Amino acid sequence: MTNETIFMNRELSWLKFNERVLEEAESEKNPLCERLTFASIYQSNLDEFFMVRVGSLIDQMIVSKNVKDNKTGMTAKEQIQAILARVAKLNRRKDTVYENLMDEVAQAGIRLVDFRKIGKKEGKYLEQYFDAEIAPLISPIVVGKRQPFPFLKNKGIYAVVVLEKKNGKEKLGIIPCNSGVFPRLVQVPAEEETYMLAEELILHFISKVFKGYFVKAKSLIRVTRNADIDADALYDEDLDYRDFMEGIIKKRKRLLPVRVEFSRELDGDIVDKICEYLDLDGKYVFRGSSPLDLSFVFQIQDSLRNHPELFYEKRVPQKSTQIDSKRSILEQIKEKDKLLSYPYESIRPFLDMLSEAANDDEVVSIKMTLYRVAKQSKVVEALIDAAENGKDVLVLVELKARFDEENNIEWSRRLEEAGCTVIYGLDGYKVHSKLCLITKKTNGKIEYYTQIGTGNYNEKTARLYTDLSLMTYDQEIGEEAAAIFQALFMGETVQVSKKLLVAPNCLQNRLLDMIEEEICHAKRGEEAYIGVKMNSLTDKKLMDKLIEASQAGVEIELIVRGICCLIPGVEGYTENIRVISIVGRFLEHSRIYIFGKEERQKIYIASADWMTRNTVHRVEVAAPVEDPDLKLRLNEMFITMLSDNVQARELKSNGKYTRLQPGEEAPLNSQEFFYESAYEALESQEKNKTILQ
Structure with a gap:
């Protein structure tokens, strides 16, 4: 058995992801204007891929001809050759898609x-x-x-x-x-x-x-x-x-x-x-029949706004039924953990939490990591209000967030001018964690309110990306969050953590330990399970451990939107692993880690993908979800996504993705299901309020 049978090259796997985006531009199930969007996304994705990934490979090829991909053994030159051949084919397909789309636009x-x-x-x-x-x-x-x-x-x-x-x-x-x-x-x-x-x-x-x-x-x-x-x-x-x-x-x-x-x-x-x-070099030359930049399609969409049938049905993030907007959000978090699911639920409760903290006399400090924020950011405005109200506001703004540097530089200036303490990340590590800590002093007692998320503090993307946001009064988590911020502001990383999984020192090793725990259960003949949702899977150590778990009989289900370097279903190695990818209306961005089932089950939400850049080269945080109701909710969400037979593709043992089709079951689009559920939950709650009145 060769590595090529079990592993897929990272760059070629990414091109398969972008091919899935192109398929959405092709699919007549999608409204015309949304297909135009997917075509434009395909092109802008490819631009960034060449700027970053191909650029890196060219640099690598110049520095050393002997460096090889640790999964497939391909050299940089071999990877570039394979990339250029594949892109040429995909671009010909894009030209055909574009021509067909413009015929429909004319109609x-x-x-x-x-x-x-x-x-x-x-x-x-x-x-x-x-x-x-x-x-x-x-x-x-x-x-x-x-x-x-x-x-x-x-x-x-x-x-x-x-x-x-x-x-x-x-x-x-x-x-x-x-x-x-x-x-x-x-x-x-x-x-x-x-x-x-x-x-x-x-x-x-x-x-x-x-x-x-x-x-x-x-x-x-x-x-x-x-x-x-x-x-x-x-x-x-x-x-x-x-x-x-x-x-x-x-x-x-x-x-x-x-x-x-x-x-x-x-x-x-x-x-x-x-x-x-x-x-x-001439090998980097491409010729095509479609326009060199498709961003103009958004102007065409604006001209078609009077044709609602050409767009997705309008959806608005719903109020969370967990939260009473008339009561203190901090008091509600103190009573019970809250979990928001974007874009199905509104980011408003989190913004309200920041606003309340900014104006609460008992709040002494707000600490936060910022990676990508909106150009008109209510999050940052709340932090500025807090500083102007005399709170101690400490913000880590990651200036190395690629292609968002200029926006982050501008916000860092605004924060400093308002009196916030701002630092710009760590030497050698990007700070990618989504962590917010509010500290109160009530009757001489310190209280922590912690928010941990899977996505950026960005009101715009909270309507477009699927993400999770946990708000908790758990004091152990609060103490560990405080330790993380203390280390960051000292220019260091935490070496030890108990509840939180914190990269670069205490995430990969803890994940390996939890996979090993499932292996031990499987070897004893007990039920063993691992379920992970992430954007990308490239970490060789974690993949090797997943192979070991599969060989031991652990059931493994992976929802990987983008790059997946592990090929499932290979007899003797990965036959107990299933991989699906969901590409649809919203960008799948949440990360969920599940280990075990029933009473011994552990569930985390995280900012980290299972990529070496996340597990080893960034500061990331994964938080346990311990509230029984929230654990049940995450389990149900995970099962629903695994059951998607409209927007999901399954990665087969031959390295190809196959779109799942409804058989005897009813069609299930998980993203639409979650939105419908959010609408129905709020409607039901409003009806019950009316009855009680």
């Missing part, structure tokens, strides 16, 4: 056209529009001795043209097409609502810009740049960390390209010349 009354699909009258209007609205604002460049090849911005769209002078000499001309000074979608006067992309308009009339030249060939191009930059390795302790991270953001924008996309076929020697200018 809905909106046309996106090029010059092959318009008449003379429309063409004349567009030429006049180009002359008046675009030509004065563009900045053409002819590459030559006095004008070097320009810097092409990451993900920017450029028109590239091969120009010939009368003497036969060729030059390259370049025009930036999405500088933001003119709209991307240009409306064309017609009976139906009709648009053309500005870059197509520029490309068509490009000969009017480069007068005195003959246009031999032209194409739109888009460059993706490496964004994998190790901030810790570059940090100089003499620098202010916030200023340093602002420099890192600027540096990242100028890293080397890792991909270039063309919208048209150009002669090989021209493509080679452009790659030479970009210092990019």
